[in-house]
Amino acid sequence: MSGFFVNAALISLLTLIAFLAIRLHRLFAVVMLSGAFSLVAATLFVVLDAVDVAFTEAAVGAGISTILALATLSLVPANEKPHDFAFVPAFLAFATAAMLAVAVADLPAFGDVNAPIHNHVAPDYLKGSAEDIAIPNVVTSVLASYRGFDTLGETVVVFTAAIAVLLVLGGWTRRKEDGEDDNA
Amino acid sequence: METVFAITLIALGIAATLAIIRATIGPTSFDRVLAVNTIGSIAVLLIAVYGFFDGRPEFLDIALLYALINFIGTIAILKFFRFGTLGDHGLHEEGDEQ
Incomplete structure (x- = not known):
């Protein structure tokens, strides 16, 4: 029950930060x-026992994203332009939120052992990991071997995104300057 | 002992709320940087205290990771203030100093 209050408090904080932002x-x-939102969200993930997600959220959301946003900030004006209330995006956002809220009702309960995710391939992974892959860490064997192609695809996506961001943030101009003073 | 941790969690929540308010209204940018740094520190403490509150303090290393990211993020923000950019000019001036 105490976990419920901690979760509720953290989600309230997240909502507060989102509205203020x-x-x-x-x-x-x-x-x-x-950045503060990402840190609080990562704390929520730790409380929910999704420690690996929390690691990623803290490193990417609070670390890299904030730095990239700051780098972008140096290229754009300091203040947002005033604009009218945007009805279509607001409607889309609310409609998506409503559909997600409806979908949440059909999800299995939190920590339910009979949930489909725990009965599909997960038992085979847990049993066979030591013999198939021969490394003690099950998470590593799932990420690097059972779902190796999946991980490769994710890495390619992240790599592509990094290249695109570097190009947008002035990778072209820097290359010209590097040619002059050999500062690679 | 659990009561102590519960009270600490509540206090940390209130502190986080105050820091968020400061990050929102803070007149200068430095108020906001300090507020976000404070929120990061509160997140570190929250993870540590919640671990002991829950009886499973195995995730203390994550709190350490958050402390590191908080530090790096603050350095990046302050570098943004110092050089006005994180991209070309910042790298350029470092290269010139060497």
Whole structure:
């Protein structure tokens, strides 16, 4: 029961940060709040026992994303332009949220041992990991061997995204400058 | 002992809320940087205290990771203030100093 209160408090904090970030028009403050959002979200993931997700959220969401957003901030004006209330995006967002809320009702209960995710291939992975892969860490054997192609695809996606971001943030101009002073 | 941890968690929650308010209204950018750094520190403490509150303090190393990321993030933000950019000019000036 105490876990419920901790979760509720963390989700309330997340909602508060999200609303404030939407309301603010000073972009630097929005970047700061998004970093805070990621840290609180990562804390929520730790509380929910999704430790690997929390690691990723803290490293990517709070670390890299904040730094990338700051790098972008140096290329754009400091304040958001005032604009009218955007009805179509707001409607789409609310419709998606409503559909997700309806879908949540059909999910298995949190930690349910009879949930499909625990009865499909997970038992085979847990039993066969030591013999098939011969390394003690089951998570590593699932990521690097059972779902090796999946992981490769994810790595390619992340790599492509990194290249695209570097190009957008001025990779072209830097290459010209590097040609002059050999600063690679 | 669990009561102590529960009270600590509540206090940390209140502190996080206050830090979020400061990050929102903070008149200068430095107030906001400090507020976000504080929120990071509170997240570190929250993970540690919740681990002991739950009876499973195995995730303390994650708290350490958060502390490191918090530090690096603050350095990046302050570098943004110092050089006005994180990209070309910042790298360029470092290269010139060497």
